[in-house]
Amino acid sequence: MxxxxxxxxxxxxxxxxxxxxPSAYGFACALAARLGGQTLWVREAWDAVQLNPxxxxxxxxxxxxxxxxxxxxxxxxxxxxxxxxxxxxTLVVIALSQPIGLTAGRRLQLAARDGKxxxxxxxxxxxxxxxxxxxxxCSPAFDAKDSTLQTWELIKNKSxxxxxxHVRWDTTAHRLIMxxxxxx
Amino acid sequence: xxxGIQRRIVSLWFPRLATDRVLRxxxxxxxxxxxxxxxxxxxxxxxxxxxxxxxxxxxxxCADARAFCPSLQSASADPAKDxxxxxxxxxxxxxxxxWVGIEGEDGLVLDITGSAHLWGDEPAMIVDMRRRLAHAGVxxxxxxxxxxxxxxxxxxxxxxxxxxxxxxxxxxxxxxxxLRLSDDISVALHRLGLRTIGDLAAAPRAPLTRRFxxxxxxxLDQALGNQSEEIxxxxxxxxxxxxxxxxxxxxxxxxxxxxxxxxxxxxxAKLKAQEMGARMLCVTxxxxxxxxxxxxxxLAQPLRDAKRILPLFERGLSEVEAGFxxxxxxxxxxxxxxxxxxxxxxxxxxxNDKLDDLISRLGARIxxxxxxxxxxxxxxxxxxxxxxxxxxxxDPQSGWSNANLRPLCLFPPEPIAAHGxxxxxxxxxxxxxxxxxxxxxxxxxxxxxxxxxxxxxxGLRDYWRVETKQGRRLWLFYTPQNPGWFxxxxxx
Numbered sequence: 220m221x222x223x224x225x226x227x228x229x230x231x232x233x234x235x236x237x238x239x240x241p242s243a244y245g246f247a248c249a250l251a252a253r254l255g256g257q258t259l260w261v262r263e264a265w266d267a268v269q270l271n272p273x274x275x276x277x278x279x280x281x282x283x284x285x286x287x288x289x290x291x292x293x294x295x296x297x298x299x300x301x302x303x304x305x306x307x308x309t310l311v312v313i314a315l316s317q318p319i320g321l322t323a324g325r326r327l328q329l330a331a332r333d334g335k336x337x338x339x340x341x342x343x344x345x346x347x348x349x350x351x352x353x354x355x356x357c358s359p360a361f362d363a364k365d366s367t368l369q370t371w372e373l374i375k376n377k378s379x380x381x382x383x384x385h386v387r388w389d390t391t392a393h394r395l396i397m398x399x400x401x402x403x
Numbered sequence: 404x405x406x407g408i409q410r411r412i413v414s415l416w417f418p419r420l421a422t423d424r425v426l427r428x429x430x431x432x433x434x435x436x437x438x439x440x441x442x443x444x445x446x447x448x449x450x451x452x453x454x455x456x457x458x459x460x461x462x463x464x465c466a467d468a469r470a471f472c473p474s475l476q477s478a479s480a481d482p483a484k485d486x487x488x489x490x491x492x493x494x495x496x497x498x499x500x501x502w503v504g505i506e507g508e509d510g511l512v513l514d515i516t517g518s519a520h521l522w523g524d525e526p527a528m529i530v531d532m533r534r535r536l537a538h539a540g541v542x543x544x545x546x547x548x549x550x551x552x553x554x555x556x557x558x559x560x561x562x563x564x565x566x567x568x569x570x571x572x573x574x575x576x577x578x579x580x581x582l583r584l585s586d587d588i589s590v591a592l593h594r595l596g597l598r599t600i601g602d603l604a605a606a607p608r609a610p611l612t613r614r615f616x617x618x619x620x621x622x623l624d625q626a627l628g629n630q631s632e633e634i635x636x637x638x639x640x641x642x643x644x645x646x647x648x649x650x651x652x653x654x655x656x657x658x659x660x661x662x663x664x665x666x667x668x669x670x671x672a673k674l675k676a677q678e679m680g681a682r683m684l685c686v687t688x689x690x691x692x693x694x695x696x697x698x699x700x701x702l703a704q705p706l707r708d709a710k711r712i713l714p715l716f717e718r719g720l721s722e723v724e725a726g727f728x729x730x731x732x733x734x735x736x737x738x739x740x741x742x743x744x745x746x747x748x749x750x751x752x753x754x755n756d757k758l759d760d761l762i763s764r765l766g767a768r769i770x771x772x773x774x775x776x777x778x779x780x781x782x783x784x785x786x787x788x789x790x791x792x793x794x795x796x797x798d799p800q801s802g803w804s805n806a807n808l809r810p811l812c813l814f815p816p817e818p819i820a821a822h823g824x825x826x827x828x829x830x831x832x833x834x835x836x837x838x839x840x841x842x843x844x845x846x847x848x849x850x851x852x853x854x855x856x857x858x859x860x861x862g863l864r865d866y867w868r869v870e871t872k873q874g875r876r877l878w879l880f881y882t883p884q885n886p887g888w889f890x891x892x893x894x895x
Contacts, residue, residue, distance in 0.1 A: 241875060244811050245895030257758055264773065271892065272777040272789045273809040281777045282799030285758070286791070287765060288773040298765050305764070307757035359874040359895070361840045366870055367895065388895065 324350030652728020680705025680742030
C-alpha cells in the first residue's frame, strides 16, 4: 500500500519546536508516535491536568513515556536540556507556563542538536521563543463524520513556508492522515 | 580439633527482652506491658516485673489487664526491632568468644571453650556478663554446661552452672520441660509420672522411643552430651565501604574523580562478590582542615558497574569545595539491593540502560521520586485506571486496554450549568460558549463501593463524549443520583 509522505510532519529532528492551542497534547502524542522510542515529558508539579495513559495508548505505548515533575520552570528547563543532550530519549516534551528567554531557548536548541533528539515545548498562546525552529497552533475541528479531525497551523517556520493542514489520527493504521479541506 | 578439651557452653536467656529494650529508652517506674494483636485481640506480649507482681501474665488480653491494674502503662510491641536488638546483643557477646549463635527469639548461646581464662576463670566471666547486662538494663538468666541443651535447661529452669562432666547431676532435679520439649510431650511425660530429667534418664529407653518417637531421647542425649549439637555462629553482614587516605592533599576535580574511580572499582568488586547492586552511594571527602563534605548519589536501578556510576558522580563532585585540599576519600554504598548475575544474550535490550542513567542524573537534581511512569491498574474509574509510580522503583508494564475511548487528559471535575439526563445543546465551559455538535454515550460508571473516594460520593456517573461545533471534544458526565453536569477531560 502506498503511504503518502507528509512533507510537514514530523518537523525537523535534532531541533526544538513549539506548539500551542487546545490540541497541543494531541500534537505531542502524534509526534511521539511518529518518532518512536522513549519520550520524556517534563512538567511542573502543580499542574492539575493529568495525562491519561488510557487516552494516549492509541498513540504510543505508555511504557515508553516517563514523566518528570519539577518544582518550577527553571528546573523543568534544566531537566529538559539534560535529557535532550543525553541521547537516551528521542523526544522531550516540556510544558511551559511562562515565556522563556532567548538564552534558554537557544540552550535547548543546542542541547537538541548535540543529543540528536527532538524537543517540543507546549506553550501558552503567544508566548513563543524566537529560538524555536517551528511553532504550531493545533486545534480540534468539528466534522459531522470524523471525530479526530484537527487543524494544524504552522505559524512560524525558520526554514520554510507556513501552512494550514487538516489532519486526523488513524488509530488502526497508527499514523497521521492528511484530509483535504475541500472535503469538508 | 578440641579432642580432650571439654566444651563449655554458656546460654543467655533474656526473659524480658522486648520490655527491656523499650524501657532502656524511657524509664518507667510502674507496671508496663507491650501489647501485640494475637488471636484477634490485643494481648500482652511482654511485661516488666512490676506488672508481673500485679498478677498479669503473657497472652492475657489487654482489656483484662487494664481491669486488674488501672495504672498500667502500655505500648505496642515491635518484634522486628526486638530481633534487631537481639542481633546487637549477639554482636556484643562476641567480646567473650568468637562463637556466638542465636537461641530462639530471646536467647544467645556462646561456645566459651578455651576463652574463659581470658577473664580469669569461668565464674569471673559470668559475673562480668551479668554486670555489663545489668548496667545496660537487660534482664538475663545464665546457664552454663557442657552442652547446648544443658545450658538452655539451666538458663530457663533454675539458673546455675553444671560442673564439668556431670551434666546428669545438675539437670536431674529440673522438670522435663527443660529439655526443649513440646508442651504435649511434657504433659504426657507428667501423666506417666516422669516429672524430672532424672526420672526420664532412669527410665528404660526402648518404650519411651516407641511411645514418643526418637525426638525425646535425642533431646535428652543432647543435653547429657551423648549426642553432639552444633552452634551456628552468624556471619558478620558485609560492609560496603572503602576508603583511601592520601599522603598529599588534592584539589583538582580530575584528581578527585580519579580517586573516586579507584574506590568505585574496589567497591564494585566487593558488590560483585556478594551479587549485590548499589542503590545509594555516598562519597565523603575529608579536607585537611578536618571539614567533611558528602556527595550523595541515588541510582535509578541497582548498579555495580564502575564505568556507569562514575559519570553520574560528576555533577556532585564538581560542587565540592576543596579548600586547602582533600586528603581522605571514603565511599560507601548506603543502600544495596540484590543484583544477581545475568546471562548476556542478544535478546535482552540494553537500550534502557541509557534511560536509567538519565533518570539517575535527573533524580540527583529534582529527586528520584519526581520521575514517574504509568502502570496499568484494574479499575473502571477513569482516574484509578492507571498508577503513577516512581520510575526508579518500578518496571514498565504492558497490558493497557483501550476498549473504551478515553480522553487524552483528565482534570478535576469542573461543574457546568445544565439540567436533565441528556447533554445540554449549549453550555459554557471555562468562559467559552459551546454548542454541542454530536454527543456519544452514555457510558455508565459506578463508584467502587469497596474504596471510599470523596470525589465519587455523588454516586453513579453517566459519561458522554461531547463534540462541540467549536471544535473542542470534551468528556462530560452527569450524576443521576445527585443531578449535575461536570467536565472531566478532553480528547485529542
